[in-house]
Amino acid sequence: MNWTVGAYVAYLLIAVPITVWVASTLSHNGRVFLADVFDSNEQLADAINRLLVVGFYLLNLGFVMLYLRGGGAVADLTGLFETLSVKIGIVMLVLGVIHFVNVMVFSSMRRRGRADARRAQIPPTMNQPYASPYPPQPQR
Numbered sequence: 001m002n003w004t005v006g007a008y009v010a011y012l013l014i015a016v017p018i019t020v021w022v023a024s025t026l027s028h029n030g031r032v033f034l035a036d037v038f039d040s041n042e043q044l045a046d047a048i049n050r051l052l053v054v055g056f057y058l059l060n061l062g063f064v065m066l067y068l069r070g071g072g073a074v075a076d077l078t079g080l081f082e083t084l085s086v087k088i089g090i091v092m093l094v095l096g097v098i099h100f101v102n103v104m105v106f107s108s109m110r111r112r113g114r115a116d117a118r119r120a121q122i123p124p125t126m127n128q129p130y131a132s133p134y135p136p137q138p139q140r
């Protein structure tokens with residue numbers, strides 16, 4: 001076995017468990033957030049959570065597999081560590097970016113839902129431009 005094959009094996013032994021750990025952590029802790037986004041509809045939150053986990057695995061493990069060959073040949077132990085640090089660092093950055101995008105999307109959905117709920121609570125006269133929320137004052 002040469003150094004390049006060793007780098008491949010070490011990369012997969014590190015990148016796949018990191019991906020699994022991040023997915024399980026996000027799934028477990030994101031459930032409460034999703035329940036809030038979907039107005040305490042637990043079934044919908046659980047279904048979306050499972051779909052997000054499947055998509056997360058497909059996207060990230062696909063990236064890990066495609067990125068396996070990146071980096072070229074490894075000549076020695078130093079090269080192995082340098083290659084691993086770059087590859088794992090990039091995988092972690094990709095995981096972070098994907099998480100950030102998911103949080104941004106669901107935060108915007110949450111804000112929009114709350115704004116819609118607030119608009120639904122305002123009396124119809126308040127939605128009219130220049131309508132006063134106070135009763136008319138008697139004329140003197």
